[in-house]
Amino acid sequence: MRIADLYAANDGPVFSLEFFTPKSEAGRKALFRAIGRLKAIEPGFASITCGAAGTTRERTADLAIELQNELGITTMAHLVCTGTTQAELDETLRHMQANGIENILALRGDPPKGATDWAPVEGGFRHANELAAFIRERFSLGLGGACYPEKHHEAASLEADIEHLKLKVDAGVEFLITQLFFDNDKYWRFVEEIRAEGIAVPVVPGIMPVLSLTNLQRIASLSPGTSIPSELEDALRAAGDDDDASLAAGVRFAAKQCRELLANGAPGIHFYTLNRSKATLRTVAEL
Ligand code: FAD
Numbered sequence: 001m002r003i004a005d006l007y008a009a010n011d012g013p014v015f016s017l018e019f020f021t022p023k024s025e026a027g028r029k030a031l032f033r034a035i036g037r038l039k040a041i042e043p044g045f046a047s048i049t050c051g052a053a054g055t056t057r058e059r060t061a062d063l064a065i066e067l068q069n070e071l072g073i074t075t076m077a078h079l080v081c082t083g084t085t086q087a088e089l090d091e092t093l094r095h096m097q098a099n100g101i102e103n104i105l106a107l108r109g110d111p112p113k114g115a116t117d118w119a120p121v122e123g124g125f126r127h128a129n130e131l132a133a134f135i136r137e138r139f140s141l142g143l144g145g146a147c148y149p150e151k152h153h154e155a156a157s158l159e160a161d162i163e164h165l166k167l168k169v170d171a172g173v174e175f176l177i178t179q180l181f182f183d184n185d186k187y188w189r190f191v192e193e194i195r196a197e198g199i200a201v202p203v204v205p206g207i208m209p210v211l212s213l214t215n216l217q218r219i220a221s222l223s224p225g226t227s228i229p230s231e232l233e234d235a236l237r238a239a240g241d242d243d244d245a246s247l248a249a250g251v252r253f254a255a256k257q258c259r260e261l262l263a264n265g266a267p268g269i270h271f272y273t274l275n276r277s278k279a280t281l282r283t284v285a286e287l
Contacts, residue, residue, distance in 0.1 A: 001045075001074045001102065002102055002103065002142035002174075003016075003044070003045050003074065003076060003103045003142050003144065003174075003175060004142050004174035004175055004201075004202075005142075006044045006045065006074075006268075007175055007202040007204075007267045007268070013262050013266070013267065013268045013269065014044035014045075014204075014267060014268030015041050015042070015043050015044060015268060015269055015271065015284065016043055016044050016045045016046065016047065016204070016268060016269070016270045016271065017035075017038055017043050017045075017046045017047070017270075017271050017273050017280065018046070018047045018048075018049065018206075018270060018271065018272050018273060019031060019034075019035070019046060019047070019048055019049070019063075019273060019275050020048070020049045020051055020274075020275060021048060021049070021051060021056045021059045021060055021063050022275065027275070030275065031275045033277075034273065034275055034276055034277040035067070035071065035073070035277075037277040037281060038273070038277045038280060038281065039071075039073070040281065041280070041281065041284045043073060044074065044268065045073065045074040045075060045076055045103065046067055046073050046074070046075050046076070047075070047076040047077070047078060047105060047177075047270075048060050048063050048064045048067070048075065048076070048077050048078060049078045050077070050078040050079060050080045050107070050109065052112075052113070053080075053082040053083045053109065053110065053111065053112035053113070054080045054081070054082045054083040054084040054109055055083065057079070057080075057084060057088070057092050058092065058095075060077050060078060060079075061077050061092050061095055061096050061101070064076070064077035064096065064101055065096065065099040065100065065101060068100060068101065069099070069100060074102070074103070075101065075103070076101075076103035076104065076105055076142075076144060077096055077101055077103075077104055077105070078104075078105040078107055079092065079093070079104050079105065079106060079107065079131065079135075080107045080108065080109025080110075081107070081108050081109055081120065081124055081125040081126070081127070081128070081130070081131050082108065082109030082110065082111065082112065082118070083109075083112060083121055083124075084121065084124055085121060085122070085123040085124050086123055086124060086125065086134065087123065089124075089125075089131065089134070090134075090138070093135060093138070093139055093141070096141075097139055097140070097141060101141070102141060102142050103141065103142040103143075103144065104135060104141050104142070104143055104144070105143075105144045105145065105146070105177070106128050106131045106132040106135060106143055106144070106145055106168075106173065107128050107131070107145070107146055108125075108126075108127055108128045108131070118154075127164070127167075127168075128145055128146070128168050128173075129164070129167040129168040129170075129171045130171075132145060132168055132171035132172050132173050133171040133172065135172070136171060136172035142174060143172050143173050143174055144173060144174065144175050144176065144177055145165075145168045145169070145173035145175075145176050145177075146176070146177060146178075146179065147165055147176040147177070147178050147179070147190075147194075147203065148161060148178065148179045149178050149179070149181050149186045149187045149189075149190035149191075150179070150181060150186050150190075150225045150226060150227060151225060152179075153224045153225050158190075158193070162193060162194055162197050162199075163197075165194065165199060166194075166197055166198065166199055169199050169201055173201065174201055175201050175202040175203075175204060175267075176199075176201055176202070176203045176204065177204045177206050177270045178190075178203065178204065178205050178206045178270075179206060179223060179226070180206045180207060180208045180219065180223060180226065180272055181205070181206070181226060181227070182226065182227060182228060182229050182232055182253070182257065183227045183229055184257055184260050184261055186227060187203075187205055187261065187266075188264070190203070191203050202267040202268075203266075203267070204266070204267055204268050204269070204270045205257075205258075205261050205266050205268075205269055205270065206270045206271075206272060207254055207257060207258060207261075207269050207270070207271055207272070207283075208254070208271070208272035208274075209250045209251050209253075209254035209255075209271075209279035209280060209282070209283045210232065210236065210249075210250035210253070210254070210279075211243075211246060211247055211250055211279060212236060212239075212243065212246040212247075212250070213233070213236040213237055213239075213246065215250075216228065216232065216233065216236055216250075229253075231253070232249075232250075232253045235249035235252070235253065236249050236250065247278070247279060247282070250279060251279055251282045251283050251286065252286070254279070254283045255282075255283045255286035255287060258283060258284075258287055259287055262287070271283070
């Protein structure tokens with residue numbers, strides 16, 4: 001199933017789930033337990049990140065194939081340009097297409113750990129729009145892309161970032177998933193600005209129910225430029241060391257965010273699950 005068709009069907013909000021490839025057997029078992037529980041929300045699709053500067057590419061592809069073929073969940077594999085040649089990308093794409101994967105999230109990727117600047121490898125791509133064009137030319141696959149309501153941290157301005165985003169959509173990206181955000185106004189302003197620039201594809205809000213104040217601080221350090229509403233920070237601070245109270249505060253905030261987004265016409269919610277089920281399940285239950 002092409003994910004773009006799910007949004008086009010306009011058949012109610014599409015809930016989707018993002019997972020990362022586990023590093024150990026214990027992590028793998030925990031992931032499958034979490035997915036087993038998350039099936040209750042009838043996800044439209046699951047997506048699998050590509051970590052460590054592209055080095056999980058094959059594991060990402062194999063996990064996506066396994067989830068789709070064995071659990072029957074439409075799956076989208078993230079594919080990054082970081083550290084990867086065109087020939088390697090081509091090989092992975094062929095492997096996925098041959099095994100039934102129909103959707104790819106085309107990304108430039110984060111720099112390798114420890115590096116501050118991003119650089120392409122010899123024979124690789126520099127930007128996600130180049131990867132999207134490559135896939136569109138050679139494969140029959142559904143394509144998503146990333147976007148940043150609060151601007152990608154390397155972009156000189158939001159306007160410049162949106163100009164680049166337009167290149168990505170013009171190259172064949174059919175829907176966009178946002179970086180996580182906590183301020184819905186930023187999402188709506190962004191959607192308005194990109195529509196004014198002629199970008200018409202669905203923009204799916206990426207939401208992460210926060211588990212604790214420490215979790216929020218970590219997110220803030222990993223996602224530079226993300227606005228943190230004082231309402232959320234204060235609620236988590238008030239919960240202190242009480243894990244249940246922290247989770248309840250994070251879920252309450254995420255559920256309020258999702259309710260407002262869906263009530264105002266967002267096409268769905270993409271949950272950053274961190275391979276866990278509880279926060280996402282509770283958030284959806286509160287909608
Ligand atoms: P691009 O679209 O290439 O943009 C990167 C920067 O370059 C931006 O500042 C943009 O304005 C600029 N730019 C874009 N095109 C051009 C151009 N043609 N000319 C000049 N400038 C240009 N990272 C991972 O490593 N693995 C993952 O699995 C992963 N999953 C993600 C999922 C989502 C939903 C999101 C939002 C992000 C994800 N990321 C992931 C993070 C992402 O890889 C980083 O944010 C990365 O820095 C940018 O990737 P991009 O695809 O948005 O890049």
